[in-house]
Amino acid sequence: MPAAPLEVTGLSAGYGPTRVLEDVSLSVPAGARLAVLGRNGMGKTTLLATLAGLTRHIGGSISIGGADITGLATAQRALKGVGYVPQARWVFPTLTVEENLFVGLKGRPREAIAEAYWMFPRLAERRRNLGSQLSGGEQQMLSTARSILGQPTLLLLDEPLEGLAPVICDELMAAFATLAKQGDMTIVLVEQRIQSALDFADQVIVLERGRIAWRGTPQELAADHSTVERLLGVGGLH
Numbered sequence: 161m162p163a164a165p166l167e168v169t170g171l172s173a174g175y176g177p178t179r180v181l182e183d184v185s186l187s188v189p190a191g192a193r194l195a196v197l198g199r200n201g202m203g204k205t206t207l208l209a210t211l212a213g214l215t216r217h218i219g220g221s222i223s224i225g226g227a228d229i230t231g232l233a234t235a236q237r238a239l240k241g242v243g244y245v246p247q248a249r250w251v252f253p254t255l256t257v258e259e260n261l262f263v264g265l266k267g268r269p270r271e272a273i274a275e276a277y278w279m280f281p282r283l284a285e286r287r288r289n290l291g292s293q294l295s296g297g298e299q300q301m302l303s304t305a306r307s308i309l310g311q312p313t314l315l316l317l318d319e320p321l322e323g324l325a326p327v328i329c330d331e332l333m334a335a336f337a338t339l340a341k342q343g344d345m346t347i348v349l350v351e352q353r354i355q356s357a358l359d360f361a362d363q364v365i366v367l368e369r370g371r372i373a374w375r376g377t378p379q380e381l382a383a384d385h386s387t388v389e390r391l392l393g394v395g396g397l398h
């Protein structure tokens with residue numbers, strides 16, 4: 161399946177009585193890469209969780225590939241092409257790497273796991289290790305690979321670099337760039353490592369208290385020092 165464009169209109173969502181996202185609208189063309197930035201607690205995770213169907217919908221709509229998925233449950237959204245890689249790194253600790261990958265196949269032939277090993281050669285080396293024996297970086301690779309095996313047309317990555325050593329971050333970002341180049345997925349990346357996100361993305365939004373406070377290209381953001389300082393709390397980007 162080719163990458164699916166993402167269209168979000170007037171989206172508001174939250175948890176129980178709490179409103180977090182307010183009137184978020186965005187449009188990501190098929191195969192494009194959107195970075196979602198913002199300080200802690202501004203609603204980045206909530207935006208991805210809302211796209212995946214895991215929060216309380218208050219208003220607005222979400223469509224991928226022209227199909228309205230707003231009313232669909234998480235599992236149905238996955239069938240429509242939404243791949244969600246949560247911040248918590250969903251790995252089955254008592255299954256081996258290979259068994260974890262089998263879970264992601266969703267009816268595809270077993271040989272398809274070669275795609276995961278091609279993308280993340282470290283996983284091939286660790287195929288017989290248990291999920292619980294993996295480093296944080298390897299768990300992130302496994303969690304991402306499992307999602308990719310389901311052939312999503314929209315991939316949602318929530319802070320994949322959190323807590324990882326720089327060398328592993330580079331490895332992961334290189335794998336994401338390879339995925340993006342293949343053009344089979346539209347990718348939305350939430351990341352606190354601003355420079356890595358800007359190097360990867362072709363468009364950026366910055367959230368502030370659940371609303372889009374800024375949007376533009378990575379180049380525009382890097383040049384806009386006052387926005388970077390005000391909305392991201394850092395002195396500047398290189």
Ligand SMILES: Nc1ncnc2c1ncn2[C@@H]1O[C@H](COP(=O)(O)OP(=O)(O)OP(=O)(O)O)[C@@H](O)[C@H]1O
Pocket residue numbers: 175178180198199200201202203204205206207
């Ligand atoms: N399950 C929940 N129930 C109630 N409120 C929540 C829940 N999860 C998050 N929130 C609140 O929603 C707001 C946005 O949180 P969210 O995790 O989306 O922010 P974030 O930008 O991803 O932050 P971080 O960078 O720290 O992960 C915060 O005020 C948070 O306290």
